[in-house]
Every structure is written in C-alpha cells, then in structure tokens.
Amino acid sequence: MGIAFGVLGPVTAWDGTGGAIALKGPRHRAVLARLIVARGRVVPVTRLIDDLWDEPPAGAAGAVRTFVAALRRALEPDRPPRTPARLLVTEGPGYALRAGADAVDAWRFEHAVAATADLPPEDGLARLEEALGWWRGPAYAEFADQDWARAERSRLAELRLHAVERHAQTRLDLGRAAEAVPDLDAHASGHPWREEAWRLLALALYRSGRQGDALAVLRRARALLVDELGVDPGPGLRRLETDILRQADHLDSSAGGAAERVWAQATAAYDRAVASGAKARLESTAGLLRDLATTGGGGLQAAREHRVAAVEAAEELGDAELTARVIGAFDVPAIWTRSDDPGQAARIVAAAGRTLTALAALPSDHEAQGHKVTGHKVTGHEAARARLLATIALESRGDRSCHGPRAARQAEEIARRLNDPALLAFALSGLFMQTFHRTGLAARRDEIGAELVDISARHGLVTFEVLGHLVRMQARSALADFTAADAHAAAAERLSVRHERPLAGVFTAWYRALRLDATGPAPLEEAEAAYREAAARLDGAGMPGVEHGLLPLALLCLRLRHGQPPPGADPAGEHVAEHIAEHIDWGPYAPWARPLVLLARDRRAEAAAALRALPEPPHDLLTEALWCLAARAALTLGDRTTMRRAYAALLPAAGELAGAGSGVLTLGPVSAHLDDLSAAL
Numbered sequence: 111m112g113i114a115f116g117v118l119g120p121v122t123a124w125d126g127t128g129g130a131i132a133l134k135g136p137r138h139r140a141v142l143a144r145l146i147v148a149r150g151r152v153v154p155v156t157r158l159i160d161d162l163w164d165e166p167p168a169g170a171a172g173a174v175r176t177f178v179a180a181l182r183r184a185l186e187p188d189r190p191p192r193t194p195a196r197l198l199v200t201e202g203p204g205y206a207l208r209a210g211a212d213a214v215d216a217w218r219f220e221h222a223v224a225a226t227a228d229l230p231p232e233d234g235l236a237r238l239e240e241a242l243g244w245w246r247g248p249a250y251a252e253f254a255d256q257d258w259a260r261a262e263r264s265r266l267a268e269l270r271l272h273a274v275e276r277h278a279q280t281r282l283d284l285g286r287a288a289e290a291v292p293d294l295d296a297h298a299s300g301h302p303w304r305e306e307a308w309r310l311l312a313l314a315l316y317r318s319g320r321q322g323d324a325l326a327v328l329r330r331a332r333a334l335l336v337d338e339l340g341v342d343p344g345p346g347l348r349r350l351e352t353d354i355l356r357q358a359d360h361l362d363s364s365a366g367g368a369a370e371r372v373w374a375q376a377t378a379a380y381d382r383a384v385a386s387g388a389k390a391r392l393e394s395t396a397g398l399l400r401d402l403a404t405t406g407g408g409g410l411q412a413a414r415e416h417r418v419a420a421v422e423a424a425e426e427l428g429d430a431e432l433t434a435r436v437i438g439a440f441d442v443p444a445i446w447t448r449s450d451d452p453g454q455a456a457r458i459v460a461a462a463g464r465t466l467t468a469l470a471a472l473p474s475d476h477e478a479q480g481h482k483v484t485g486h487k488v489t490g491h492e493a494a495r496a497r498l499l500a501t502i503a504l505e506s507r508g509d510r511s512c513h514g515p516r517a518a519r520q521a522e523e524i525a526r527r528l529n530d531p532a533l534l535a536f537a538l539s540g541l542f543m544q545t546f547h548r549t550g551l552a553a554r555r556d557e558i559g560a561e562l563v564d565i566s567a568r569h570g571l572v573t574f575e576v577l578g579h580l581v582r583m584q585a586r587s588a589l590a591d592f593t594a595a596d597a598h599a600a601a602a603e604r605l606s607v608r609h610e611r612p613l614a615g616v617f618t619a620w621y622r623a624l625r626l627d628a629t630g631p632a633p634l635e636e637a638e639a640a641y642r643e644a645a646a647r648l649d650g651a652g653m654p655g656v657e658h659g660l661l662p663l664a665l666l667c668l669r670l671r672h673g674q675p676p677p678g679a680d681p682a683g684e685h686v687a688e689h690i691a692e693h694i695d696w697g698p699y700a701p702w703a704r705p706l707v708l709l710a711r712d713r714r715a716e717a718a719a720a721l722r723a724l725p726e727p728p729h730d731l732l733t734e735a736l737w738c739l740a741a742r743a744a745l746t747l748g749d750r751t752t753m754r755r756a757y758a759a760l761l762p763a764a765g766e767l768a769g770a771g772s773g774v775l776t777l778g779p780v781s782a783h784l785d786d787l788s789a790a791l
Contacts, residue, residue, distance in 0.1 A: 113185055113197060115214045117146055118266070119246025121253070123185065131184050136252065137162055141177045143250055145198070145207040146214055147262045154204035161258045178205055215244050216266055223273045230377070231280050238277040245270060271301060278310045285367030287317035298327075302334050305344050312347075316354055316361060324354055345646040360607065389432050395420050396439035403442045404573055406613040410652035413442075418454050421461050430468035431494065437462050438497025441532070443539040443577040445584075445617060447507045447546060447730035448698070450655035455505040462498045462505075469495060496524035496533055503540030507730070518544040531565050535574040538562050542581055546729040549737070549780075550762030552588035552771050555581055559598075572609045576602050580617055580773070584731070587621065588771030590779075592629055595621065616651050619644040620774040627668055628767065628776050634672045641665060644774075659697020664775040666703055667735060670742065671778055675710040676703065701725060702736045705743035718747050726755075734760060735769030738777045745790055757787040 113131075116122040121143045123131040133139050144161055145153055159170045167173070182195050189195065199206055212218050222241040226234035249266040253259040274297055281290040291314045298307040308331035315324035328351045332343050342348075353361055384390055399420065403413035417440055424433040437458065449455045469491045503518035521537035542558045545551050562578030565571070579602035586595035599618045606614035623640035626632050632640075645661040666676045677694055696703045701724055708717035721743050727736035737759045744752035760768075760780050768777040777783070 112210065113213065115142070115146060115209060116246065117143065117250050118215045118219065118244050119248070120251045121146075133184060134180055137173075138177050138181055140253065140256075141174065141205075142181055142207070143253055144258055145205060146209070146216075147250075147259060148206065149217075150206060150208060152201050152204045152206045154202075156203070158204065161256065216249060219244055219266075219273075220269060223269065223276070226276065226280075231284050235277065235280045235284065238273055238280065242270070242273055242277065271297075271304065271307075275304075275306050275310060278314070282310070282314060282317065287314045290314045291318060298331075302331075303339070305331065305335075305347055309346050309350055312350055312354070313361070321354060321357075325351065328354070345643075345649065358607070360610065389427065389429065392420055392424050392427075392432065392436055393439065396436045400440050400442055403440070404611055404613070406611075406616075406651055408650075408652060410613070413440075414451060414454055418457055421458065425461060425464070430465055430472060431491070433461070433465045434469060434491070434494040434498055437465060437501055438494060440501070441497065441536040441539075443536075443574055444504060444507070444543065445577060445580045446653065446656045447543065448655040448728075449505070449507060450653055455507075459502050459505045462501045466495060466498050469498075492524050493528060493530060493533055496521045496528070496530075496537060499524070500533075500536045500540040503537075504543050507543040507546075515544045515547065531569040532571060535562060535566055535569075535571050539574065539577060542577075546731070546733060548729075548762055549734050549759055550764070550766060552585045552763075552766050555771070556585035556589070559585060572605060573611065576605050576609075576611050576614050579605070580614060583618070583621055584771050584773040587624065587628075587773055587776075588766045590628075590767050590770070592625055595625070595773075613651060613653070616644075616647045616653070616656075617773060619647045623664070624770060624774055624776060627671075628770065628778075634668065634674065637668055638665060641668065641775075659695060659699045660774065662694050662696050663699045663703065663732075663735075666706070666739075667769060667775045667777045670706070670739075671776075676707045698728075699732075699736070702727070702739040705747075706739060709743060709746055714747065717743065718749065721747060721749055721752055724752070726759075731772040732769060732775075734763050734766065734771065734780060735775065735777055738768040738780070738783045741783050741787055745786055748790075750791065753787050753791055757784060757791065760784055760787075 114124045121139045250259045294311040298311045312324040312327045399413045402409045424436040499517040499521035506514035518541040525534035525537040559578045559581030566575035579598040583598040602614045623644045627637045641664045648657040705717045705721040741756035763780045768780045770776040
C-alpha cells in the first residue's frame with residue numbers, strides 16, 4: 111500500500127501502513143488540498159499564492175516553496191537527497207500531485223459509486239455501504255470558506271447524497287423497505303429540498319405497510335416546497351401520491367427480493383456455464399436488450415447504445431446468420447415517427463442491408479442438404495430476412511427513399527407466407543412506420559393497428575398489443591372518433607400497468623391533453639396545464655425524438671386555435687417578448703413556427719422570407735399539422751405559391767383533424783384550412 115490521501119473530512123494523508131502522516135500547519139494542508147483538487151494538473155505558483163492569501167505577503171513565492179519542500183519530506187521520507195520527487199513534482203510554472211487513481215478517498219468513492227451500476231444488488235449494496243463509510247465529515251472540511259474548494263466540495267456533497275439515495279433504492283429493490291426508513295427519514299429531514307429523498311421515504315413507508323405515514327410525508331414535502339420555495343412538487347412526487355391513493359400494483363415489491371435472488375442466481379449460473387467468447391452470449395444479450403428497451407427511461411437509451419455494439423460485435427465474427435439473429439431479435443415496436451438517434455438508426459439499417467446481402471449468398475437449408483428446390487424458392491433464411499427487412503422499415507422512418515416502404519412490404523409478405531404471428535406483428539410495426547408518404551392515411555393506419563391488436567391478443571404478444579392500441583388511439587383521434595380513441599387509450603394503459611410497459615403512459619397522457627383541447631370547453635389555461643403535465647412525463651423517458659420541441663409546438667397550435675399569439679410572441683413588451691422567443695427551443699419544428707412568431711410581432715418582411723425558405727414537412731405523424739401552420743402564414747402574407755402547395759398536400763386529409771393523428775396536438779379540421787385556402791386562391 112502506498113501513500114493515500116483523505117479529503118472526505120479534514121484533509122489528511124496516510125503512509126503505507128495506514129498511519130497518519132504529520133502535515134504540519136494549515137497552509138501545508140491547504141497546498142496539498144489545492145493540488146488534490148487539481149486532479150493531477152499543474153497549479154502555477156502564482157495561483158497557489160492567490161489561493162493561500164487574501165493579501166499575499168512579501169516573499170509569498172518562497173513561502174510556497176517551503177511548504178512544498180516540507181510536504182515532500184513528509185510524503186517521501188526515504189527519498190535520497192537531490193533526487194527528483196515522484197509524488198509532489200515540479201513542472202513548468204508550478205506543482206502537481208502525481209497520485210494514483212485510487213490514492214485519494216474522494217476519487218475511490220466516485221469510482222465505487224459508478225461501479226455499483228454493474229453489480230448485482232446485494233453486492234452493490236455492500237459496496238455503497240463501504241464507500242459511504244469513508245466519509246469522516248464534509249469534504250475538505252477545514253477549507254469550506256475557500257473559493258478554490260467550493261466547486262469540488264459541492265460536487266462531492268452531491269455525489270454523496272446521490273449515493274445515499276442509491277443505497278436506499280437498492281434496499282427497496284431487495285425488499286428491505288422497513289430497514290431503509292430510519293436512514294431515509296434522517297436524509298429527508300437533513301436535505302428538505304431533495305424531492306428524491308421524500309419520494310424514497312414515502313415509498314419505503316408504503317412498502318412497510320404504513321400508507322398513512324407515506325401520504326403524510328408527501329404532504330409535508332409539498333408544504334415545505336410551496337411555503338419555502340413557492341414551487342409545486344415535481345412529477346415524480348405527484349405520480350407517487352396518485353399511485354399510493356389508488357394503491358397501484360407496481361408499488362408493491364413483496365416479491366421483489368425473491369425475484370432478485372432468482373435473477374442473481376440465474377445470471378451467475380449463466381456466467382459459469384457459457385464461455386465468455388461464446389456466440390450464444392451475443393444472442394442472449396440481444397434478447398436482454400429487447401426487454402430492457404421496453405422499460406423506458408435509462409433502459410431504453412442504454413438498449414439503443416448497447417444494441418449497436420452487439421451488432422458490430424456479431425459482424426466482426428463474420429457469421430451472417432448470427433448477425434441476422436442479433437439484429438432481428440430487437441423487435442421493439444415504435445409509435446413515434448421521428449427517430450431518437452438518427453445516426454444509430456442509420457448504422458442499424460446499413461448493417462441489416464449488409465447482412466441481407468450476405469444471407470443471399472448462403473445456400474438454403476434444402477440446397478445444403480442436396481435436395482432439389484422447385485417452384486417458389488424458400489431459402490431457409492426467410493424468417494431472418496423478414497426480420498432484417500422489418501428492421502429496415504422500422505429504423506428508416508422519415509426516409510423519403512423507396513427502400514423503407516419496399517422493405518416493409520417484403521417483410522409483411524414473407525411473414526404472411528410463413529404464417530408466423532410474432533414475425534407478422536414485427537412486420538406490421540415496420541409497415542406502420544411507412545404509412546406516412548402522404549397525408550390522409552389515418553384509416554390505413556387504423557387497419558394496421560386493428561390487425562396488430564387481433565393477432566397480438568390471440569398469441570400473447572403484449573408489446574405489440576400495446577402498440578396496436580396506441581396506433582388505433584392515434585388514428586381514431588385523426589378521424590375525430592374520440593369515443594373509440596378513449597377505449598384504445600384505456601386498453602393500452604391497462605396492459606402497460608399489468609405488464610410493466612411504462613412508456614405507453616407517456617403517450618396516453620399526451621392523448622388526454624389533446625382530447626381536452628379538441629373536445630372540451632376547457633379554458634386555454636387548463637389545456638395548457640394539461641399539455642405541460644404531459645410534457646413532464648417525457649422528462650427522463652429516454653425519447654429525445656419525441657420530446658425535442660413538442661411542448662412549444664403543442665402550445666403554438668393550442669394558442670392559434672384560441673386566437674392567441676404564439677409562445678414568446680406577445681406584441682406587448684417587445685424587449686421581453688424578444689428574450690422569451692430566443693429561449694424557446696422549437697426543436698425540429700422551428701422552421702414552421704418562425705413565420706407565425708414573426709408575424710405576431712409584426713415583422714412581415716422577415717416572416718415572408720422565412721416562409722419562402724420553408725422546406726416540405728417531413729413525412730411523419732405531424733405532416734398535416736406542419737402544412738396547416740405553413741398555410742396559416744401563407745394566408746396572412748398572401749403567398750399564393752405556398753397556399754397551392756399546402757392545399758395539394760392537405761387535400762387527401764380533408765376528413766381528418768390536423769395533427770390529431772399524432773395523438774398529441776391538433777389544429778382543428780383539415781377541411782376548415784382547405785376552405786380558407788380555396789377561398790383565398
């Protein structure tokens with residue numbers, strides 16, 4: 111064991127036997143602490159002087175050299191005279207501490223907390239308990255008032271609080287809720303502004319059979335936040351209170367401990383039985399990633415990232431059949447047409463294309479066995495081909511080339527010929543993604559959704575059954591049939607709760623805001639609040655393709671329907687409006703919002719230029735809505751060219767509600783926009 115340093119409390123150092131090293135006076139410890147904060151980077155002598163003294167004395171540089179020399183003698187007592195220091199080194203204009211990655215307790219703590227994410231819960235719990243035990247007090251305790259230590263102290267304090275909460279969550283995951291309550295009570299009382307502390311405490315109380323105490327804690331948290339900070343609790347606390355009041359099934363973890371033990375034992379057995387380099391590991395990983403993606407949030411994002419790595423690893427092995435199975439195993443449906451990560455999607459599409467080519471060069475099962483093949487050639491790889499084609503159709507959403515639709519049709523044809531329900535459901539999900547090449551296709555999507563619901567319900571394909579209901583919810587909204595849309599939203603929610611598919615609730619929350627907007631006599635403020643509540647469900651859901659710019663777009667459409675100016679475009683208070691407009695993130699919808707925002711602020715010339723530069727909307731769930739926004743601006747500006755383009759594009763959707771096919775927003779009947787365009791033209 112070499113020299114170790116402690117900053118999780120008063121700054122100290124220990125020798126190789128664990129004995130404390132005498133560091134002399136406070137300025138010696140300050141120099142050491144300042145170098146530790148720098149994490150191996152050189153700190154110039156001039157900076158050390160500024161940090162050590164408010165008003166440096168004459169000879170401050172010499173004093174710093176004296177402090178450093180004393181520290182070197184203490185840290186390397188056996189170093190021969192006139193030999194270079196190995197630990198506290200002179201470099202350029204100053205000094206640096208060349209300590210190992212595990213030499214400082216704060217660095218070890220940071221690494222230990224991060225490592226628990228990859229450990230089984232029991233091991234992670236023990237590791238967190240050990241790491242939290244390294245704290246002897248506030249970090250850099252004697253330097254609390256020093257500017258140079260403030261940021262690092264704050265960072266480490268936040269990391270410790272995060273570790274405390276992860277420790278508590280792990281206890282809950284292991285079914286040890288009652289054991290977690292005392293520590294969480296102290297944690298929440300000591301840090302009353304941390305909503306996660308209150309959430310965990312309430313959940314631990316509920317799982318300990320103390321429902322009344324859990325609700326009391328949530329109301330106490332609400333009172334503190336409202337009275338002291340003037341803010342309402344965040345969506346996490348609000349959802350938990352609602353779930354406790356209705357005693358939601360997913361809050362009960364009575365079987366969680368047993369399930370976790372089974373998981374740990376099974377994964378340990380798998381590690382022992384399956385060689386580390388076995389191809390079976392890649393296939394198992396692909397299946398696990400499929401399940402991980404449906405958990406939402408961090409699981410969805412992690413699944414996407416690791417999926418690309420798994421596909422690349424399979425390709426490196428040069429086994430086309432294995433690569434096809436790894437790609438095709440990720441049969442995770444999607445309900446939104448804008449990709450969360452276009453770059454990753456393009457890599458998957460390219461890999462699927464290469465694998466299709468490689469499969470075509472392989473002999474079929476019949477040919478490999480010397481059998482004569484007559485009539486239609488069934489290659490033996492048809493199911494794998496269909497999964498690759500469905501993957502291409504699903505991942506190439508928004509691609510205006512013809513290969514996405516062609517891949518969708520081919521995947522569907524193969525799946526029907528093979529009479530494979532799971533394969534057909536996957537192919538239909540890809541087909542759904544390719545039904546946006548023009549407007550007015552809500553009825554076609556409703557047919558796809560109906561077939562998805564039917565085959566999935568008959569064959570136990572829960573994820574695709576949820577998808578089918580969401581597709582029909584969107585399609586029936588577009589067709590203004592909100593009674594049917596309500597039924598499909600409710601069915602999707604029931605399935606998602608029963609089978610732990612949380613992402614469905616994000617889309618049904620948006621649908622309920624849309625329904626309130628489209629059908630209810632609710633005032634503008636109430637509809638806006640519903641949209642904001644729905645948007646809060648997107649936070650942390652792992653779907654940037656949905657989240658980016660959607661709330662401003664929904665509020666823009668709502669305000670236009672109510673005859674109100676767009677967000678950030680109120681002509682009263684030009685300076686304030688300018689500031690607000692600059693800070694609204696319209697995301698990919700900025701080109702369609704910009705002309706209307708400029709018009710509302712009476713900047714017609716700029717609005718006209720923005721409208722002339724407007725691209726054709728992408729072929730997706732919001733095509734009709736974006737064309738209607740373009741039409742509104744064109745009508746105001748008298749831009750007949752854009753009017754004609756909008757009229758031609760919207761005409762097939764004359765019987766639909768503009769934008770409602772997304773299930774998230776609307777601009778009212780397309781027919782009304784067509785009437786306005788027709789009259790103007």
